[in-house]
Amino acid sequence: MTVSQTGRMVDGRVVEPKRQVAMVFDLNKCLGCQTCVMACKTLWTKEEGMAHQWWAVVNTMPGRGTPRDWEQSGGGFDAQGVPRGGRLPKRGEFGEAWEFNHEEVFEGGKGQRVHLKPEGDPSWGPNWDEDQGAGEYPNGYYFYLPRICNHCTHPACLEACPRSAIYKREEDGIVLINEESCKGYRFCMEACPYKRIYFNHVRGISQKCIFCFPRVEKGVAPACARQCPGRLRFVGYLDDPNGPIHKLVKRWRVALPLHPELGTQPNIYYVPPLAPPRFGPDGKPDPSQPRIPTEYLRSLFGPDVDEALALLRSEIEKRRRGERSELLETLIVYRWPDQIFPDFQRDPATL
Amino acid sequence: MLAKRVSIDAAQLGDLDHAAWSGAEPEDVQLAPVPLELQPSAYLSRGPKDRPVGRVQRLRVRSLHNQNEVAFLLEWDDPRADLVPADNDVFPDGAALLFPLHGEAPLMTMGSPDAPVAAWYWRADRPGHGRSNIATGLGTTRVVDEQSIATHAAWRAGRWRLVFTRPLHVLAAEAESIQLRVGEPFKVAFAVWEGGNGERGGIKSFSPSWHEVTLEGGARSARQE
Numbered sequence: 001m002t003v004s005q006t007g008r009m010v011d012g013r014v015v016e017p018k019r020q021v022a023m024v025f026d027l028n029k030c031l032g033c034q035t036c037v038m039a040c041k042t043l044w045t046k047e048e049g050m051a052h053q054w055w056a057v058v059n060t061m062p063g064r065g066t067p068r069d070w071e072q073s074g075g076g077f078d079a080q081g082v083p084r085g086g087r088l089p090k091r092g093e094f095g096e097a098w099e100f101n102h103e104e105v106f107e108g109g110k111g112q113r114v115h116l117k118p119e120g121d122p123s124w125g126p127n128w129d130e131d132q133g134a135g136e137y138p139n140g141y142y143f144y145l146p147r148i149c150n151h152c153t154h155p156a157c158l159e160a161c162p163r164s165a166i167y168k169r170e171e172d173g174i175v176l177i178n179e180e181s182c183k184g185y186r187f188c189m190e191a192c193p194y195k196r197i198y199f200n201h202v203r204g205i206s207q208k209c210i211f212c213f214p215r216v217e218k219g220v221a222p223a224c225a226r227q228c229p230g231r232l233r234f235v236g237y238l239d240d241p242n243g244p245i246h247k248l249v250k251r252w253r254v255a256l257p258l259h260p261e262l263g264t265q266p267n268i269y270y271v272p273p274l275a276p277p278r279f280g281p282d283g284k285p286d287p288s289q290p291r292i293p294t295e296y297l298r299s300l301f302g303p304d305v306d307e308a309l310a311l312l313r314s315e316i317e318k319r320r321r322g323e324r325s326e327l328l329e330t331l332i333v334y335r336w337p338d339q340i341f342p343d344f345q346r347d348p349a350t351l
Numbered sequence: 352m353l354a355k356r357v358s359i360d361a362a363q364l365g366d367l368d369h370a371a372w373s374g375a376e377p378e379d380v381q382l383a384p385v386p387l388e389l390q391p392s393a394y395l396s397r398g399p400k401d402r403p404v405g406r407v408q409r410l411r412v413r414s415l416h417n418q419n420e421v422a423f424l425l426e427w428d429d430p431r432a433d434l435v436p437a438d439n440d441v442f443p444d445g446a447a448l449l450f451p452l453h454g455e456a457p458l459m460t461m462g463s464p465d466a467p468v469a470a471w472y473w474r475a476d477r478p479g480h481g482r483s484n485i486a487t488g489l490g491t492t493r494v495v496d497e498q499s500i501a502t503h504a505a506w507r508a509g510r511w512r513l514v515f516t517r518p519l520h521v522l523a524a525e526a527e528s529i530q531l532r533v534g535e536p537f538k539v540a541f542a543v544w545e546g547g548n549g550e551r552g553g554i555k556s557f558s559p560s561w562h563e564v565t566l567e568g569g570a571r572s573a574r575q576e
Protein backbone atom coordinates (compact mmCIF):
# COMPACT_ATOMS: atom_id res chain seq x y z
CA MET A 1 0.00 0.00 0.00
CA THR A 2 1.56 3.28 -1.09
CA VAL A 3 0.38 6.13 1.04
CA SER A 4 -0.11 9.37 -0.86
CA GLN A 5 2.18 12.12 0.40
CA THR A 6 0.08 15.02 -0.85
CA GLY A 7 -0.96 17.08 2.15
CA ARG A 8 1.60 15.49 4.46
CA MET A 9 4.57 17.17 6.09
CA VAL A 10 7.62 15.48 4.57
CA ASP A 11 11.14 16.67 5.48
CA GLY A 12 9.79 19.85 7.01
CA ARG A 13 7.67 20.87 4.01
CA VAL A 14 4.07 20.18 3.13
CA VAL A 15 3.74 18.21 -0.10
CA GLU A 16 1.45 20.35 -2.23
CA PRO A 17 -0.91 19.11 -4.95
CA LYS A 18 -0.37 19.99 -8.63
CA ARG A 19 -3.30 22.38 -8.54
CA GLN A 20 -5.50 23.64 -5.71
CA VAL A 21 -9.14 24.49 -6.20
CA ALA A 22 -10.36 27.07 -3.70
CA MET A 23 -13.31 29.24 -2.81
CA VAL A 24 -13.67 32.86 -1.77
CA PHE A 25 -16.72 33.96 0.24
CA ASP A 26 -17.48 37.70 0.21
CA LEU A 27 -18.89 38.32 3.66
CA ASN A 28 -20.20 41.71 2.54
CA LYS A 29 -22.85 39.90 0.52
CA CYS A 30 -23.95 37.01 2.76
CA LEU A 31 -27.53 37.37 4.02
CA GLY A 32 -27.55 34.13 5.97
CA CYS A 33 -30.35 32.74 3.77
CA GLN A 34 -28.91 29.23 4.26
CA THR A 35 -29.63 28.26 0.63
CA CYS A 36 -26.09 26.89 0.38
CA VAL A 37 -26.70 24.77 3.46
CA MET A 38 -29.87 23.29 2.01
CA ALA A 39 -28.31 22.76 -1.42
CA CYS A 40 -25.64 20.56 0.17
CA LYS A 41 -28.09 18.81 2.49
CA THR A 42 -30.52 17.84 -0.24
CA LEU A 43 -27.73 16.64 -2.52
CA TRP A 44 -25.43 14.71 -0.18
CA THR A 45 -26.59 14.22 3.39
CA LYS A 46 -29.96 12.50 3.04
CA GLU A 47 -28.68 8.94 3.39
CA GLU A 48 -28.83 6.78 6.53
CA GLY A 49 -26.95 8.17 9.50
CA MET A 50 -26.64 11.59 7.87
CA ALA A 51 -29.73 13.44 9.10
CA HIS A 52 -27.68 15.42 11.65
CA GLN A 53 -24.85 16.15 9.21
CA TRP A 54 -24.54 19.67 7.85
CA TRP A 55 -21.44 19.73 5.67
CA ALA A 56 -22.10 23.39 4.86
CA VAL A 57 -23.18 25.71 7.67
CA VAL A 58 -23.71 29.45 7.99
CA ASN A 59 -22.93 30.71 11.47
CA THR A 60 -23.87 34.07 12.96
CA MET A 61 -20.70 35.70 14.23
CA PRO A 62 -19.93 36.53 16.96
CA GLY A 63 -21.53 33.29 18.07
CA ARG A 64 -20.74 29.82 19.34
CA GLY A 65 -21.03 28.28 15.92
CA THR A 66 -21.52 24.73 14.69
CA PRO A 67 -20.61 22.63 16.56
CA ARG A 68 -21.02 24.77 19.66
CA ASP A 69 -17.70 26.35 20.75
CA TRP A 70 -15.72 24.83 17.88
CA GLU A 71 -13.25 27.70 18.14
CA GLN A 72 -12.28 26.50 21.64
CA SER A 73 -12.11 22.82 20.77
CA GLY A 74 -8.44 22.49 19.88
CA GLY A 75 -6.93 20.63 16.96
CA GLY A 76 -4.76 21.96 14.18
CA PHE A 77 -1.06 22.67 14.70
CA ASP A 78 0.83 24.96 17.02
CA ALA A 79 3.35 27.55 15.87
CA GLN A 80 6.07 24.87 15.68
CA GLY A 81 3.88 22.61 13.54
CA VAL A 82 3.24 20.13 16.34
CA PRO A 83 -0.30 18.72 16.32
CA ARG A 84 -2.49 20.20 19.03
CA GLY A 85 -4.87 17.97 20.95
CA GLY A 86 -8.52 18.47 20.10
CA ARG A 87 -11.78 17.38 21.63
CA LEU A 88 -14.55 15.36 20.05
CA PRO A 89 -17.71 17.49 19.98
CA LYS A 90 -20.76 15.59 21.16
CA ARG A 91 -23.83 14.98 19.05
CA GLY A 92 -25.80 17.55 21.06
CA GLU A 93 -23.08 20.16 20.42
CA PHE A 94 -23.32 19.65 16.67
CA GLY A 95 -27.09 19.73 17.04
CA GLU A 96 -29.29 16.66 16.66
CA ALA A 97 -31.63 16.14 13.74
CA TRP A 98 -34.93 17.08 15.26
CA GLU A 99 -38.22 15.34 14.62
CA PHE A 100 -41.15 17.74 14.27
CA ASN A 101 -44.88 17.45 14.98
CA HIS A 102 -45.77 17.72 11.29
CA GLU A 103 -48.70 15.29 11.42
CA GLU A 104 -50.31 17.07 14.34
CA VAL A 105 -50.08 20.51 12.74
CA PHE A 106 -50.65 19.74 9.06
CA GLU A 107 -52.94 16.72 9.14
CA GLY A 108 -54.27 16.51 12.69
CA GLY A 109 -56.45 19.58 12.35
CA LYS A 110 -54.59 21.43 15.07
CA GLY A 111 -52.89 23.95 12.81
CA GLN A 112 -54.68 26.86 14.46
CA ARG A 113 -53.86 25.79 18.00
CA VAL A 114 -50.47 24.09 18.00
CA HIS A 115 -47.14 25.50 16.88
CA LEU A 116 -44.83 23.53 14.63
CA LYS A 117 -42.04 22.61 17.00
CA PRO A 118 -39.30 20.02 17.53
CA GLU A 119 -40.12 17.00 19.67
CA GLY A 120 -38.41 16.76 23.01
CA ASP A 121 -36.99 19.91 24.52
CA PRO A 122 -33.82 20.78 22.65
CA SER A 123 -31.47 23.28 24.22
CA TRP A 124 -29.08 23.52 21.26
CA GLY A 125 -29.26 23.05 17.52
CA PRO A 126 -27.10 23.48 14.43
CA ASN A 127 -27.95 27.20 14.15
CA TRP A 128 -29.28 27.94 17.62
CA ASP A 129 -27.74 31.37 18.14
CA GLU A 130 -28.68 32.68 14.71
CA ASP A 131 -28.99 36.49 14.59
CA GLN A 132 -28.07 36.96 18.25
CA GLY A 133 -24.69 38.52 17.63
CA ALA A 134 -23.01 40.79 20.15
CA GLY A 135 -22.83 44.39 21.32
CA GLU A 136 -25.33 46.71 22.99
CA TYR A 137 -28.07 48.72 21.28
CA PRO A 138 -27.63 50.90 19.24
CA ASN A 139 -24.29 49.24 18.44
CA GLY A 140 -25.33 45.61 18.25
CA TYR A 141 -23.58 43.79 15.44
CA TYR A 142 -23.20 40.47 13.69
CA PHE A 143 -22.46 39.05 10.27
CA TYR A 144 -22.82 35.66 8.65
CA LEU A 145 -19.94 33.24 8.21
CA PRO A 146 -20.51 30.38 5.74
CA ARG A 147 -18.25 27.42 6.55
CA ILE A 148 -17.47 24.19 4.72
CA CYS A 149 -14.51 21.84 4.88
CA ASN A 150 -11.48 23.99 4.06
CA HIS A 151 -9.70 21.30 2.00
CA CYS A 152 -6.56 22.50 3.70
CA THR A 153 -3.10 22.40 2.16
CA HIS A 154 -1.82 20.80 5.38
CA PRO A 155 -4.90 18.98 6.63
CA ALA A 156 -4.76 18.05 10.33
CA CYS A 157 -7.36 15.34 9.65
CA LEU A 158 -5.25 13.64 6.97
CA GLU A 159 -2.20 13.37 9.19
CA ALA A 160 -4.30 12.21 12.16
CA CYS A 161 -5.75 9.13 10.50
CA PRO A 162 -3.66 6.06 11.40
CA ARG A 163 -5.13 4.18 8.45
CA SER A 164 -4.38 6.91 5.90
CA ALA A 165 -8.07 6.79 5.07
CA ILE A 166 -8.01 10.52 4.29
CA TYR A 167 -6.19 11.66 1.16
CA LYS A 168 -5.67 14.90 -0.73
CA ARG A 169 -6.11 14.69 -4.49
CA GLU A 170 -3.09 15.66 -6.51
CA GLU A 171 -5.06 17.07 -9.40
CA ASP A 172 -7.10 19.61 -7.47
CA GLY A 173 -6.25 19.40 -3.77
CA ILE A 174 -9.70 18.18 -2.73
CA VAL A 175 -9.48 16.28 0.59
CA LEU A 176 -11.57 13.12 0.83
CA ILE A 177 -12.30 10.38 3.34
CA ASN A 178 -12.12 6.90 1.80
CA GLU A 179 -15.30 5.31 3.14
CA GLU A 180 -13.97 1.78 2.53
CA SER A 181 -10.85 2.38 4.64
CA CYS A 182 -12.44 4.45 7.38
CA LYS A 183 -13.16 2.53 10.54
CA GLY A 184 -14.68 5.41 12.43
CA TYR A 185 -11.82 5.98 14.87
CA ARG A 186 -12.61 9.71 14.78
CA PHE A 187 -9.05 10.95 15.35
CA CYS A 188 -9.74 13.18 12.35
CA MET A 189 -12.66 14.69 14.22
CA GLU A 190 -10.38 15.46 17.17
CA ALA A 191 -7.68 16.91 14.95
CA CYS A 192 -9.75 19.14 12.67
CA PRO A 193 -9.64 22.61 14.25
CA TYR A 194 -12.67 23.76 12.26
CA LYS A 195 -14.76 20.77 13.38
CA ARG A 196 -16.25 20.16 9.94
CA ILE A 197 -16.15 16.37 10.18
CA TYR A 198 -19.23 14.42 11.26
CA PHE A 199 -19.64 10.87 12.49
CA ASN A 200 -22.20 8.55 10.92
CA HIS A 201 -23.40 6.36 13.78
CA VAL A 202 -25.29 4.01 11.48
CA ARG A 203 -22.37 3.24 9.18
CA GLY A 204 -19.61 3.77 11.75
CA ILE A 205 -17.60 6.11 9.49
CA SER A 206 -16.62 9.76 9.49
CA GLN A 207 -17.91 12.01 6.73
CA LYS A 208 -17.50 15.57 5.50
CA CYS A 209 -17.78 17.98 2.61
CA ILE A 210 -16.41 16.50 -0.62
CA PHE A 211 -16.18 19.79 -2.55
CA CYS A 212 -18.81 18.26 -4.83
CA PHE A 213 -15.93 16.54 -6.61
CA PRO A 214 -18.22 14.56 -8.98
CA ARG A 215 -19.60 17.90 -10.19
CA VAL A 216 -16.25 19.67 -10.24
CA GLU A 217 -14.81 16.89 -12.41
CA LYS A 218 -17.51 17.68 -14.98
CA GLY A 219 -17.09 21.42 -14.88
CA VAL A 220 -20.10 22.04 -12.63
CA ALA A 221 -19.71 24.31 -9.62
CA PRO A 222 -20.23 22.85 -6.14
CA ALA A 223 -23.90 22.95 -5.18
CA CYS A 224 -23.43 25.46 -2.35
CA ALA A 225 -21.72 27.88 -4.74
CA ARG A 226 -24.11 27.37 -7.64
CA GLN A 227 -27.24 27.78 -5.52
CA CYS A 228 -26.06 30.90 -3.66
CA PRO A 229 -28.42 33.71 -4.69
CA GLY A 230 -26.03 36.28 -3.26
CA ARG A 231 -23.29 35.55 -5.78
CA LEU A 232 -20.76 35.53 -2.97
CA ARG A 233 -19.13 32.12 -3.38
CA PHE A 234 -16.30 32.23 -5.92
CA VAL A 235 -14.75 28.96 -7.09
CA GLY A 236 -11.54 28.53 -9.03
CA TYR A 237 -7.88 27.52 -9.02
CA LEU A 238 -5.41 29.46 -6.92
CA ASP A 239 -2.80 29.31 -9.68
CA ASP A 240 -4.98 30.82 -12.47
CA PRO A 241 -3.96 34.49 -12.78
CA ASN A 242 -7.04 35.30 -14.87
CA GLY A 243 -9.51 33.81 -12.43
CA PRO A 244 -11.24 35.62 -9.54
CA ILE A 245 -9.69 33.37 -6.85
CA HIS A 246 -6.11 34.22 -7.70
CA LYS A 247 -6.92 37.91 -7.96
CA LEU A 248 -8.77 38.10 -4.66
CA VAL A 249 -6.35 35.92 -2.68
CA LYS A 250 -2.91 36.46 -4.21
CA ARG A 251 -3.04 39.71 -6.17
CA TRP A 252 -5.19 42.00 -4.06
CA ARG A 253 -4.93 39.94 -0.84
CA VAL A 254 -8.44 41.00 0.07
CA ALA A 255 -9.58 37.40 0.69
CA LEU A 256 -8.13 35.86 3.85
CA PRO A 257 -8.06 32.43 5.54
CA LEU A 258 -10.12 31.86 8.68
CA HIS A 259 -8.01 31.41 11.83
CA PRO A 260 -4.68 31.14 10.01
CA GLU A 261 -2.97 30.54 13.37
CA LEU A 262 -4.41 26.99 13.39
CA GLY A 263 -1.70 26.05 10.92
CA THR A 264 -3.61 23.97 8.38
CA GLN A 265 -3.53 26.48 5.47
CA PRO A 266 -7.23 26.40 4.61
CA ASN A 267 -8.31 26.95 1.01
CA ILE A 268 -11.58 28.69 1.75
CA TYR A 269 -10.91 32.44 1.90
CA TYR A 270 -13.04 35.30 3.17
CA VAL A 271 -13.45 38.91 2.10
CA PRO A 272 -13.97 40.56 5.51
CA PRO A 273 -17.20 42.48 6.13
CA LEU A 274 -17.24 46.27 6.14
CA ALA A 275 -19.64 47.74 8.67
CA PRO A 276 -21.53 51.00 9.16
CA PRO A 277 -20.13 53.39 11.77
CA ARG A 278 -20.83 52.92 15.47
CA PHE A 279 -22.98 55.46 17.24
CA GLY A 280 -21.03 57.59 19.68
CA PRO A 281 -22.27 58.56 23.14
CA ASP A 282 -23.75 61.72 21.61
CA GLY A 283 -25.91 59.63 19.29
CA LYS A 284 -23.92 60.65 16.22
CA PRO A 285 -22.25 58.09 13.90
CA ASP A 286 -18.51 57.85 14.44
CA PRO A 287 -16.89 56.79 11.12
CA SER A 288 -13.62 55.96 12.81
CA GLN A 289 -15.31 53.06 14.68
CA PRO A 290 -16.99 50.42 12.52
CA ARG A 291 -19.93 48.60 14.11
CA ILE A 292 -18.10 45.29 13.66
CA PRO A 293 -14.98 45.90 15.79
CA THR A 294 -11.80 45.47 13.78
CA GLU A 295 -10.22 43.67 16.75
CA TYR A 296 -12.85 40.97 16.39
CA LEU A 297 -12.14 40.60 12.67
CA ARG A 298 -8.42 40.42 13.46
CA SER A 299 -9.12 37.55 15.86
CA LEU A 300 -10.80 35.69 12.99
CA PHE A 301 -8.67 36.57 9.98
CA GLY A 302 -5.37 37.71 11.41
CA PRO A 303 -3.58 41.08 11.22
CA ASP A 304 -3.86 41.27 7.40
CA VAL A 305 -7.52 42.13 7.83
CA ASP A 306 -6.78 45.83 8.41
CA GLU A 307 -5.16 46.16 4.98
CA ALA A 308 -7.93 44.18 3.31
CA LEU A 309 -10.62 46.44 4.79
CA ALA A 310 -8.64 49.55 3.87
CA LEU A 311 -8.30 48.37 0.27
CA LEU A 312 -12.02 47.67 0.02
CA ARG A 313 -12.79 51.17 1.33
CA SER A 314 -10.36 52.87 -1.04
CA GLU A 315 -11.76 50.97 -4.05
CA ILE A 316 -15.27 52.05 -3.06
CA GLU A 317 -13.98 55.61 -2.89
CA LYS A 318 -12.52 55.22 -6.41
CA ARG A 319 -15.93 54.26 -7.72
CA ARG A 320 -17.52 57.23 -5.96
CA ARG A 321 -15.10 59.45 -7.85
CA GLY A 322 -16.23 57.83 -11.10
CA GLU A 323 -13.06 55.77 -11.61
CA ARG A 324 -13.02 52.13 -12.56
CA SER A 325 -12.31 49.45 -9.93
CA GLU A 326 -11.37 46.01 -11.17
CA LEU A 327 -11.57 44.72 -7.60
CA LEU A 328 -15.18 45.85 -7.17
CA GLU A 329 -16.14 44.55 -10.59
CA THR A 330 -14.72 41.20 -9.57
CA LEU A 331 -16.61 41.18 -6.28
CA ILE A 332 -19.94 42.41 -7.65
CA VAL A 333 -20.30 39.61 -10.28
CA TYR A 334 -22.37 41.47 -12.86
CA ARG A 335 -22.47 38.36 -15.07
CA TRP A 336 -23.26 34.93 -13.67
CA PRO A 337 -21.83 32.29 -13.82
CA ASP A 338 -18.79 33.29 -15.84
CA GLN A 339 -17.57 36.00 -13.49
CA ILE A 340 -17.89 33.89 -10.32
CA PHE A 341 -16.70 30.40 -11.31
CA PRO A 342 -15.42 30.67 -14.91
CA ASP A 343 -14.05 27.10 -14.88
CA PHE A 344 -17.24 25.57 -13.50
CA GLN A 345 -20.05 27.14 -15.51
CA ARG A 346 -21.71 23.97 -16.69
CA ASP A 347 -25.40 23.56 -15.86
CA PRO A 348 -25.85 20.30 -13.87
CA ALA A 349 -29.12 19.71 -15.73
CA THR A 350 -27.03 19.00 -18.82
CA LEU A 351 -25.17 16.11 -17.15
CA MET B 352 -0.41 -22.89 27.22
CA LEU B 353 -2.04 -26.23 26.58
CA ALA B 354 -5.59 -26.22 25.21
CA LYS B 355 -7.20 -29.38 26.59
CA ARG B 356 -9.21 -31.58 24.31
CA VAL B 357 -12.83 -32.03 25.40
CA SER B 358 -15.71 -33.98 23.95
CA ILE B 359 -18.35 -31.27 23.60
CA ASP B 360 -19.78 -29.72 20.48
CA ALA B 361 -19.13 -26.25 19.10
CA ALA B 362 -22.19 -24.69 20.71
CA GLN B 363 -21.16 -26.02 24.10
CA LEU B 364 -17.54 -24.93 23.58
CA GLY B 365 -18.78 -21.46 22.82
CA ASP B 366 -20.92 -21.30 25.95
CA LEU B 367 -19.26 -19.13 28.58
CA ASP B 368 -20.94 -20.95 31.42
CA HIS B 369 -20.29 -24.54 30.30
CA ALA B 370 -18.81 -26.76 32.99
CA ALA B 371 -15.92 -27.75 30.72
CA TRP B 372 -14.33 -24.33 31.23
CA SER B 373 -13.74 -24.97 34.91
CA GLY B 374 -11.36 -27.73 33.84
CA ALA B 375 -9.34 -25.44 31.59
CA GLU B 376 -6.03 -24.23 33.01
CA PRO B 377 -5.99 -20.40 32.97
CA GLU B 378 -3.02 -18.26 32.03
CA ASP B 379 -2.68 -14.69 33.28
CA VAL B 380 -1.39 -12.36 30.61
CA GLN B 381 0.18 -8.99 31.40
CA LEU B 382 -0.98 -6.22 29.10
CA ALA B 383 0.69 -2.91 28.34
CA PRO B 384 -0.57 0.25 26.65
CA VAL B 385 0.48 0.53 23.00
CA PRO B 386 3.10 3.32 22.90
CA LEU B 387 1.71 6.51 21.32
CA GLU B 388 5.04 7.10 19.54
CA LEU B 389 4.42 3.99 17.44
CA GLN B 390 1.05 5.11 16.11
CA PRO B 391 1.11 5.83 12.34
CA SER B 392 -0.53 9.18 12.96
CA ALA B 393 1.29 12.45 13.60
CA TYR B 394 -1.64 13.58 15.73
CA LEU B 395 -1.17 10.60 18.04
CA SER B 396 2.60 10.15 17.91
CA ARG B 397 3.50 13.84 18.23
CA GLY B 398 0.40 15.24 19.88
CA PRO B 399 -0.45 15.46 23.58
CA LYS B 400 1.31 12.77 25.61
CA ASP B 401 -1.28 12.74 28.39
CA ARG B 402 -3.86 11.00 26.26
CA PRO B 403 -5.20 7.97 28.20
CA VAL B 404 -4.11 4.70 26.59
CA GLY B 405 -4.56 1.07 27.54
CA ARG B 406 -6.29 1.01 30.90
CA VAL B 407 -6.74 -2.78 31.11
CA GLN B 408 -3.56 -4.32 32.51
CA ARG B 409 -4.38 -8.01 32.95
CA LEU B 410 -6.17 -10.63 31.00
CA ARG B 411 -6.98 -14.24 31.98
CA VAL B 412 -7.03 -16.70 29.09
CA ARG B 413 -8.23 -20.28 28.79
CA SER B 414 -8.46 -22.49 25.74
CA LEU B 415 -10.24 -25.72 24.86
CA HIS B 416 -10.79 -27.65 21.66
CA ASN B 417 -12.74 -30.66 20.45
CA GLN B 418 -10.53 -31.51 17.45
CA ASN B 419 -12.83 -29.65 15.09
CA GLU B 420 -13.36 -26.31 16.82
CA VAL B 421 -11.18 -24.31 19.16
CA ALA B 422 -12.37 -21.84 21.78
CA PHE B 423 -10.56 -19.11 23.72
CA LEU B 424 -12.14 -17.71 26.88
CA LEU B 425 -10.92 -14.25 27.87
CA GLU B 426 -11.67 -12.47 31.13
CA TRP B 427 -10.72 -8.99 32.25
CA ASP B 428 -11.81 -6.32 34.70
CA ASP B 429 -13.80 -3.37 33.43
CA PRO B 430 -15.80 -1.15 35.80
CA ARG B 431 -18.40 -0.42 33.13
CA ALA B 432 -19.63 -2.25 30.07
CA ASP B 433 -19.38 0.08 27.09
CA LEU B 434 -21.82 -1.56 24.73
CA VAL B 435 -23.24 1.05 22.49
CA PRO B 436 -21.28 3.99 21.04
CA ALA B 437 -24.07 6.37 21.93
CA ASP B 438 -22.19 9.62 21.31
CA ASN B 439 -19.30 10.84 19.21
CA ASP B 440 -16.87 10.53 22.11
CA VAL B 441 -18.09 7.11 23.25
CA PHE B 442 -16.53 3.90 22.02
CA PRO B 443 -17.46 0.25 22.57
CA ASP B 444 -15.33 -2.25 24.50
CA GLY B 445 -13.38 -4.70 22.38
CA ALA B 446 -10.89 -7.56 22.49
CA ALA B 447 -8.85 -9.50 19.96
CA LEU B 448 -6.55 -12.41 19.38
CA LEU B 449 -3.63 -12.01 16.99
CA PHE B 450 -1.85 -14.83 15.14
CA PRO B 451 1.11 -14.78 12.74
CA LEU B 452 -0.40 -16.10 9.52
CA HIS B 453 2.71 -18.07 8.56
CA GLY B 454 4.29 -19.01 11.87
CA GLU B 455 6.33 -15.86 12.49
CA ALA B 456 5.51 -12.16 12.34
CA PRO B 457 6.60 -8.95 14.09
CA LEU B 458 4.13 -8.22 16.88
CA MET B 459 4.89 -4.55 17.54
CA THR B 460 4.13 -3.56 13.96
CA MET B 461 1.03 -5.77 13.54
CA GLY B 462 2.84 -7.82 10.96
CA SER B 463 4.58 -6.68 7.80
CA PRO B 464 3.97 -7.03 4.04
CA ASP B 465 6.00 -10.28 4.07
CA ALA B 466 4.64 -11.54 7.39
CA PRO B 467 0.92 -10.87 7.72
CA VAL B 468 -1.02 -11.36 10.94
CA ALA B 469 -4.57 -12.61 11.36
CA ALA B 470 -6.86 -11.25 14.06
CA TRP B 471 -10.08 -12.45 15.65
CA TYR B 472 -11.81 -9.29 16.74
CA TRP B 473 -14.80 -8.79 19.02
CA ARG B 474 -16.65 -5.56 19.73
CA ALA B 475 -19.29 -5.16 22.43
CA ASP B 476 -21.83 -3.64 20.03
CA ARG B 477 -21.57 -6.55 17.59
CA PRO B 478 -22.87 -9.58 19.50
CA GLY B 479 -22.76 -13.14 18.24
CA HIS B 480 -19.97 -12.96 15.68
CA GLY B 481 -16.46 -11.61 15.61
CA ARG B 482 -14.51 -10.38 12.61
CA SER B 483 -11.67 -12.20 10.95
CA ASN B 484 -9.13 -9.53 10.03
CA ILE B 485 -5.75 -9.50 8.32
CA ALA B 486 -2.98 -6.92 8.67
CA THR B 487 0.44 -6.33 7.12
CA GLY B 488 1.55 -3.49 9.34
CA LEU B 489 0.13 -0.77 11.56
CA GLY B 490 -2.98 0.84 10.12
CA THR B 491 -3.55 -1.79 7.40
CA THR B 492 -6.20 -3.96 9.04
CA ARG B 493 -8.74 -5.32 6.58
CA VAL B 494 -11.84 -7.43 7.22
CA VAL B 495 -11.65 -10.95 5.76
CA ASP B 496 -14.98 -12.33 6.97
CA GLU B 497 -17.65 -11.79 9.58
CA GLN B 498 -19.12 -15.31 9.79
CA SER B 499 -16.47 -17.85 10.73
CA ILE B 500 -15.85 -16.67 14.29
CA ALA B 501 -18.62 -17.05 16.88
CA THR B 502 -18.50 -14.94 20.02
CA HIS B 503 -20.34 -15.06 23.28
CA ALA B 504 -19.71 -12.27 25.79
CA ALA B 505 -21.18 -11.25 29.13
CA TRP B 506 -20.34 -8.44 31.50
CA ARG B 507 -21.15 -8.93 35.15
CA ALA B 508 -20.09 -7.12 38.33
CA GLY B 509 -17.11 -5.35 36.79
CA ARG B 510 -15.80 -8.20 34.71
CA TRP B 511 -16.04 -9.10 31.01
CA ARG B 512 -16.06 -12.73 29.96
CA LEU B 513 -15.76 -13.49 26.27
CA VAL B 514 -15.33 -16.68 24.31
CA PHE B 515 -14.22 -16.89 20.66
CA THR B 516 -15.09 -20.14 18.86
CA ARG B 517 -13.99 -21.16 15.37
CA PRO B 518 -13.29 -24.33 13.39
CA LEU B 519 -9.60 -25.19 13.49
CA HIS B 520 -9.54 -24.99 9.73
CA VAL B 521 -11.67 -22.67 7.60
CA LEU B 522 -12.12 -23.07 3.85
CA ALA B 523 -13.61 -19.69 3.02
CA ALA B 524 -10.80 -17.10 2.63
CA GLU B 525 -8.45 -19.97 3.42
CA ALA B 526 -5.22 -18.15 2.62
CA GLU B 527 -6.11 -15.14 4.77
CA SER B 528 -7.28 -17.01 7.86
CA ILE B 529 -5.16 -18.64 10.52
CA GLN B 530 -5.33 -22.44 10.16
CA LEU B 531 -4.71 -24.41 13.36
CA ARG B 532 -3.73 -28.05 13.78
CA VAL B 533 -3.92 -30.34 16.78
CA GLY B 534 -0.52 -30.89 18.34
CA GLU B 535 1.21 -28.08 16.43
CA PRO B 536 2.19 -25.12 18.66
CA PHE B 537 1.20 -21.71 17.43
CA LYS B 538 1.71 -18.14 18.62
CA VAL B 539 -1.02 -15.84 19.85
CA ALA B 540 -1.10 -12.31 21.27
CA PHE B 541 -3.95 -10.39 22.88
CA ALA B 542 -5.46 -6.91 22.85
CA VAL B 543 -8.22 -5.23 24.83
CA TRP B 544 -9.96 -1.91 24.18
CA GLU B 545 -11.55 -0.08 27.11
CA GLY B 546 -14.25 1.87 25.31
CA GLY B 547 -15.01 4.13 28.25
CA ASN B 548 -11.37 5.29 28.09
CA GLY B 549 -11.77 6.43 24.47
CA GLU B 550 -9.82 3.42 23.21
CA ARG B 551 -10.12 2.45 19.56
CA GLY B 552 -7.81 1.63 16.67
CA GLY B 553 -4.24 1.55 17.96
CA ILE B 554 -5.21 3.05 21.33
CA LYS B 555 -5.49 -0.17 23.34
CA SER B 556 -3.79 -2.55 25.77
CA PHE B 557 -1.84 -5.43 24.25
CA SER B 558 0.40 -8.30 25.27
CA PRO B 559 3.92 -7.15 24.35
CA SER B 560 5.06 -10.68 23.50
CA TRP B 561 3.73 -13.74 21.73
CA HIS B 562 2.35 -16.59 23.81
CA GLU B 563 2.64 -20.20 22.67
CA VAL B 564 -0.43 -22.43 22.58
CA THR B 565 -0.73 -26.10 21.68
CA LEU B 566 -3.99 -27.93 21.07
CA GLU B 567 -3.78 -31.13 23.10
CA GLY B 568 -3.43 -34.30 21.11
CA GLY B 569 -1.41 -35.16 18.05
CA ALA B 570 -0.75 -37.87 15.44
CA ARG B 571 -0.73 -40.66 18.01
CA SER B 572 -3.95 -39.75 19.81
CA ALA B 573 -5.90 -38.44 16.83
CA ARG B 574 -9.04 -40.44 16.36
CA GLN B 575 -12.64 -39.87 15.36
CA GLU B 576 -15.13 -39.24 18.18
